Amino acid sequence: MSGGYDDRDGKIWMDGQLVEWRDANVHILTHGLHYASSVFEGERCYGGKIFKGRQHSERLVRSAGLIDFEIPYSLDEIDAAKDAVLKANGLTDAYVRAIAWRGAGPDMGVASARNPVRLAVAAWEWGNYYGDAKTRGAKLDLSKWKRPSPETIPAEAKAAGLYMICTMSKHAAEAKGCSDAMMLDYRGYVAEATGANIFFVKDGEVHTPLADCFLNGLTRQTVLQMLRERDIPVHERHIMPEELEGFQQCWLTGTAAEVTPVGSIGDYTFEVGAMARDISDAYEKLVRS
Known part of the structure; x- marks a missing residue:
């Protein structure tokens, strides 16, 4: 694929049917655009199979509930939509984006209970997120923005509005020649990067921030299991930023x-x-097994 994400060949699943990529549009008064009433999933397909696809669908439904709406499709229907998109676009190795949002309807203030909930699924080929960082190591900035308290946001939801400060943090990082930024939480503890969880190594043991105010990623959970299967000591805990000086590795x-x-x-x-x-x-x- 080439060109902008709004100008490509292919099919997108939208509200129960496959539509042409360029026709997958929403009205300017869509509630999700104005008030961030939207949740999404990012998934990867390897060799024709989405890794942990069901868990992603379950989290999508759970995220919607956390921001007070219900997706009008079953888990089986969501999974089928993802498979249909991959097949329609001839993709076996791809990134899959499922997104649900409050659409345009009779409500256009903050409240939107009467507006329809919509669902779409798109997929495209996407290489390494950080380019060649897998071999040389990513360069991270330190963000000025902090992950907020779970008393102020639904921290367990993968909701669009929660990424606003992530976008600003990554823009600031890229302006400095960095790939991403590490964020602290509202208490000053190490939290995560703008769209990824973080791990550290010290003397053969792994330390990772306790996921008590940010998304406990499915890849994070997978890696934790891999480490435990290797009998590598893992410490999920609060980490102060000054501790970074003593860590030897990070990913x-x-x-x-x-x-x-x-x-x-x-x-x-x-x-x-x-x-x-x-x-x-x-x-x-x-992921390819």
Whole structure:
């Protein structure tokens, strides 16, 4: 594919049917556009099979419930829509985006209970999220924005509005020549990158932030299981930013990022070490098994 994401050949599944890519449009007064009443999933298909596709569908439905709407399709129907999109576009290795939102309807204020809930699924070929960082290590900035308290947002939802500060953080990072940014949480603890969870290694043991105010990613959960199967000690805990000086390795996890080693965060540097490479390689084999 080439060109903008609105100007491509192919099919997108939208509200129960496949439509031409360029015709998959919404009205300007769509509620989700104005008030961020939208949830989504990012999934990867390897060799014709979406990795943890059912879990992604379950999280999509759960996220919608957390921001107070119900998707009018069953899990089986959502899974079938994803399969239909891949088949219609002739894709076996692809990124899949399912998105549900409150559409245009009789309500156009903050409240939108009477507006229809819509669902769409698109898929496209997408390479490494961080380019060649899998071999040399990603370069991260330190974001000025913090992940907010779960008392102020539905932190367990993969909701569009929660990514606003992530977009601003990544733009600021890219302006400095970085691939991404690491964010702290509202208490000052290390949280995550803008669209990926983060892991550190010290003396053969793994440390990762406790997912108590940000999304506990499916890739994060997969990697935690892989580490435990290897009898590698794992500490899920609150991590202070000054602790980064003592960590030897670091990597990011996410559906788009997969497992990507980190070479630096601000002034802190890390080696692309044996454990980071091993987990990255093992994850690549797992998703294609």
